[in-house]
Amino acid sequence: MSDDFPVGLLFGLLALLILLSAFFSSSETGMMSINRYRLSHQASAGDSRAQRVMRLLARPDRLIGMILIGNNFINNLAASIATIIAIHFFGDVSGPAISTALLTIAILIFSEVTPKTYAAIRPERIAYPASYILEPLLKLLYPLVWLVNMISNGLLRLAGVKSVDGGGDSLTRDELRTVVHEAGTLIPYRHQAMLLSILDLENVTVNDIMVPRHEVIGIDLDHSLEDILTQIRTSQHTRLPVYKGDINNIIGMLHLRNAARFLSRPEVTKAAIVEEAREPYFIPESTPLHTQLLNFQQQKRRIGIVVDEYGDVEGLATLEDILEEIVGEFTTDVSEAREIYPQDDGSHVIEGTANIREVNKALGWKLPTDGPKTLNGLILEHLESFPQGPVCLQMGSTRMEILDIRDNLITSARCWQPTRPARR
Known part of the structure; x- marks a missing residue:
C-alpha cells in the first residue's frame, strides 16, 4: 500500500489526523470544564455561542459519545497509517512496534496533554469555536451516537444511574458559600460578607438578635402620668411598648409620631396614651431570621415582642436588627452601654x-x-x-x-x- 500512496502524503495525512484528535480531545475537556453559571448568564443575555454550547451540554451523554466516536475513529486510522509508514522504513518485523511507540508519544503530547491542558485553562476559547463543528457533526452521526448511547446508558442504569441529563448544576447553601468565598476580587469583600450573612439567616433565630427583656425600655401605666410624659418627651427610641405593672402585660406599641396627637391636648390621660398605641405583634423566640424578615414585610411591621413557649416576654426584635445581621451595624444606639x-x-x-x-x-x-x-x-x-x-x-x-x-x-x-x- 505504501507503493500506492507517496510517503509524503501519508505523513501529511497522519499529521492531519493528529490535529483532528487534538480537536476532539480539547473539545471534550473544554465542554466539560466550562463555567456553567457564566455560560447560563451569557446564554440568557442572548449570546448565540453560549446558547449553542448549552444545547450540546443538555445531553452530555450524546456529546461525549459523539466526541469519543470521532476521536477513536481518528486515532485508529492514525495508528493504521503510522504502521504503514513504519513498515516502509523499518520492515514488517520491527515496524509495528516502532510505530506504536512513536505514535503513542505523539498522541500524548500533541493530542492529549497539551490540548486538554489548554482547554482546562481556557475552556471558553475552545468550547465556543468547537460548537460550530460539534453541533452539525452530532446531527450527522446521530444514528451511530444513539446506538452507542443506548447501550452505554443501559449499563449505567445497571450501575444505579437513572438520568444522564445535564441538569445537575444546582448548588447547596454550603456550596454557594464556597463559590462566594472563592470569587476573590470579582466580588468586593463587603458584598461577600453581605451574601454570606444572607445565607446564615436561616441558622440564626430571633432570640439571638433580640434586645433582652431586662434592657427593654417601655411605658409602665402604673407610673405617674407626669413620669410617663417625661419619658415620652425624652425617649431616644421611636417605638415604646406600653404595659401595665409587668412587661408580660403588654397592651400595645406606641409610636412617638402618634404621641403628638395627645401631647398637644390641654389634658392628657393614660387612656389617650393607650388609645394611640397599636396592637402588639408577637414573635416566637425560635423563629429563624429569614422567616421573620418575610413576616415583618407581610405584616407591615418594624418591631415585635419576642415571647417564649409559655407566652412570657423575652425581649424585642426589630427589622433594623435583622438588616444589621446582613449589612452590619448602620445605626447608633446612644443609650447602649459599651460592653x-x-x-x-x-x-x-x-x-x-x-x-x-x-x-x-x-x-x-x-x-x-x-x-x-x-x-x-x-x-x-x-x-x-x-x-x-x-x-x-x-x-x-x-x-x-x-x-x-x-x-x-x-x-x-x-x-x-x-x-x-x-x-x-
Missing part, C-alpha cells in the same frame, strides 16, 4: 450581659452560640455552679477570669486568647 473594654495587655474586659454573638463578631472569636446568649450564662453553664469568688477557666482557645460578681450575676470578666509562639 467590651480592650486592655493594654491584649485582653478584653467584657460585661457579663454582653451578647456572645456580638462578642464573636467584634473580636473574631468562636465562642459557642448554641446555648446561653450572654457571657454570664455561658460561664455559668461551663462551671455548672455559681462561683463563690474569682475563678479562671478556659473554653476552647479562649481564657476567662471572672472579675466581679453581684446579685448572683457575673458582671464582668477578663477574656483573652493566648498567642502561640512562633516556630523557630
